[in-house]
Amino acid sequence: xxxxxxxxxxxxxxxxxxxxxxxxxxxxxxxxxxxxxxxxxxxxxxxxxxxxxxxxxxxxxxxxxxxxxxxxxxxxxxxxxxxxxxxxxxxxxxxxxxxxxxxxxxxxxxxxxxxxxxxxxxxxxxxxxxxxxxxxxxxxxxxxxxxxxxx
Amino acid sequence: xxxxxxxxxxxxxxxxxxxxxxxxxxxxxxxxxxxxxxxxxxxxxxxxxxxxxxxxxxxxxxxxxxxxxxxxxxxxxxxxxxxxxxxxxxxxxxxxxxxxxxxxxxxxxxxxxxxxxxxxxxxxxxxxxxxxxxxxxxxxxxxxxxxxxxxxxxxxxxxxxxxxxxxxxxxxxxxxxxxxxxxxxxxxxxxxxxxxxxxxxxxxxxxxxxxxxxxxxxxxxxxxxxxxxxxxxxxxxxxxxxxxxx
Numbered sequence: 001x002x003x004x005x006x007x008x009x010x011x012x013x014x015x016x017x018x019x020x021x022x023x024x025x026x027x028x029x030x031x032x033x034x035x036x037x038x039x040x041x042x043x044x045x046x047x048x049x050x051x052x053x054x055x056x057x058x059x060x061x062x063x064x065x066x067x068x069x070x071x072x073x074x075x076x077x078x079x080x081x082x083x084x085x086x087x088x089x090x091x092x093x094x095x096x097x098x099x100x101x102x103x104x105x106x107x108x109x110x111x112x113x114x115x116x117x118x119x120x121x122x123x124x125x126x127x128x129x130x131x132x133x134x135x136x137x138x139x140x141x142x143x144x145x146x147x148x149x150x151x
Numbered sequence: 152x153x154x155x156x157x158x159x160x161x162x163x164x165x166x167x168x169x170x171x172x173x174x175x176x177x178x179x180x181x182x183x184x185x186x187x188x189x190x191x192x193x194x195x196x197x198x199x200x201x202x203x204x205x206x207x208x209x210x211x212x213x214x215x216x217x218x219x220x221x222x223x224x225x226x227x228x229x230x231x232x233x234x235x236x237x238x239x240x241x242x243x244x245x246x247x248x249x250x251x252x253x254x255x256x257x258x259x260x261x262x263x264x265x266x267x268x269x270x271x272x273x274x275x276x277x278x279x280x281x282x283x284x285x286x287x288x289x290x291x292x293x294x295x296x297x298x299x300x301x302x303x304x305x306x307x308x309x310x311x312x313x314x315x316x317x318x319x320x321x322x323x324x325x326x327x328x329x330x331x332x333x334x335x336x337x338x339x340x341x342x343x344x345x346x347x348x349x350x351x352x353x354x355x356x357x358x359x360x361x362x363x364x365x366x367x368x369x370x371x372x373x374x375x376x377x378x379x380x381x382x383x384x385x386x387x388x389x390x391x392x393x394x395x396x397x
Contacts, residue, residue, distance in 0.1 A: 005168045012172060016179035020186065028368065029186045074165070111302045 003134040004079075007088060008070035010127040011063050017120050018059030025054040032116070042114035047105045055102065059120065062098075066091055066127065085135035092128035099124050198360055209341060211276075211285045213245065214255035220379045222254050223357040225261040225345045228272035228292050229300050230353045232366045237293040243369045254376055258289065260338055261345040261353055267301035271329075273338050275311040278328035279320055287318040359383070 001009075023029040025048065032039040042048065048055050069091060073084035099121035106113050210223065226233040241256075248254045260273045272292050279288030291314040292299070299307035299314075308329070315325045328334070345355075348362070356363045358372075359379025367375075 001164075001168060001171075008168075009172060009175065012175055012179070016175075016183070020183055023183065023187060026368075029183075033186070074168075 002074070003130050003137070004070050004073045004084075004088070006130050007092070007127050007134070008067055008074070010123045010130070011067035011070055014120055014123045014127075015060060015063035015067060017116050017123075018056050018063055021056035021116055022054055022060060025056055039114040039116060042106055042110055042112050042117060047102075047110060062091075062095060066095070080138070080141070082135070082138040085131065085138045088131035089128070089135050092124055092131045095124035096121075096128045198362075209337070209344060210257040210259040211280055211289070212255060212257050213286055214249040215252055216255055218249075218252055218255040219383050220254045220359060220376050221257065222376070223257045223259055225259045225348075225350045225353060225355040227261055227263045227266055227269050227353040228276065229266035229269035229296065230263060231296070233354045234293045234296045236354050236366050237290070240367070240369050240372065244372060247369075248373070248376060253380065258285075259345060260341040261350050261355070262338075262342055263353060267305070268299060268307040270338070271307050271311065272299065274329055274332060274334060275315065275325075277334035277337060278325045279315065279318065281328055281333075282320050282324065284318050284320055288314065288320070291318050 020029070021032075024032050050058055066088075069084065069087055072078055073081065073088065078084055099117075102117060103121055106117065226237070228234075244254075244256065249256055262269045262273065276285055276288045276292060279285055292311070295310060295314055297303060299310035304310070311329070312322065312326065315322050348357070350362075350364075352364055354366060356367070356372075356375075358375040359382055361375060361379070363375060
């Protein structure tokens with residue numbers, strides 16, 4: 001499995017988690033499967049909403065964009081594009097920062113941990129690391145081929 | 152000197168990849184579907200023992216006591232899901248179902264042992280009820296849950312006293328009631344009633360002959376009310392026939 005394929009798979013898993021949490025937040029799912037931690041405390045806190053939308057709904061937007069980007073990076077000439085690698089690093093990097101902020105809120109403000117949020121944070125962190133490696137690979141290839149350092 | 156060419160990034164097997172992706176998407180969609188089904192189907196409600204009559208004089212009643220469908224909610228003031236229900240779903244229920252006379256809503260305390268401040272919140276509400284303002288205090292307590300709950304403080308009285316002032320209670324009378332734990336017996340009775348009915352968590356609702364042990368959206372709640380209403384109407388002719396015969 002290539003690095004971008006791996007990122008796409010992680011994005012799909014993250015997307016499923018985000019849909020699950022959004023369905024719970026909107027009442028379509030009555031109870032969260034939460035074996036450890038306090039998912040409901042976190043999901044019902046005022047921090048579970050950002051700019052008028054559930055944080056989980058923003059998660060859907062994020063993971064859909066990530067999935068689309070990773071999949072497009074597998075197609076035709078884009079498969080060799082360093083620009084796609086850069087975009088993946090930027091997007092997942094933003095995801096890591098946002099997840100870190102949410103984890104800080106869980107630990108030090110809400111005083112409760114949502115296991116699904118933790119899983120999402122781990123997924124996006126792995127996606128960032130893989131994207132970084134992907135960018136390194138494409139930078140090496142471009143350097144070897146003498147491609148100018150621009151997108 | 153010839154520059155050594157770096158190998159192109161690995162592409163992976165596209166066919167196997169898309170198969171894996173589709174499998175994960177299908178399994179995920181099935182999981183979500185099952186979760187949604189579990190949350191909304193009538194199968195998640197249990198039929199209750201009709202020999203245990205619904206409480207008449209306990210709890211706090213909203214609406215007409217003789218409404219065709221009488222709903223009982225067992226809730227814990229410190230439960231986040233109960234707060235969600237009280238602040239998001241319940242306003243619709245009050246406006247569309249209680250005010251129209253279709254249902255009455257009775258609030259009963261069920262304290263979750265893991266919640267350190269719930270008892271004090273219940274006492275605060277019981278003391279507000281003494282001044283005829285249970286529901287005002289109920290709303291204020293749930294709205295401010297993040298300020299007085301065990302995750303925020305070990306001494307909730309200050310916030311609860313603020314709320315008593317906000318809903319325009321006689322605060323000194325409320326404080327005397329609160330400090331002397333005046334309604335301890337009623338709170339305990341409510342707890343025991345819940346245990347007798349096999350309540351295991353909050354929120355739990357009794358709607359007609361069904362006990363539903365989870366949070367619901369307005370539509371799900373209304374569906375249970377409609378079922379109970381239909382049963383009540385079906386039973387009504389039999390009742391009147393029985394009365395005529397006696």
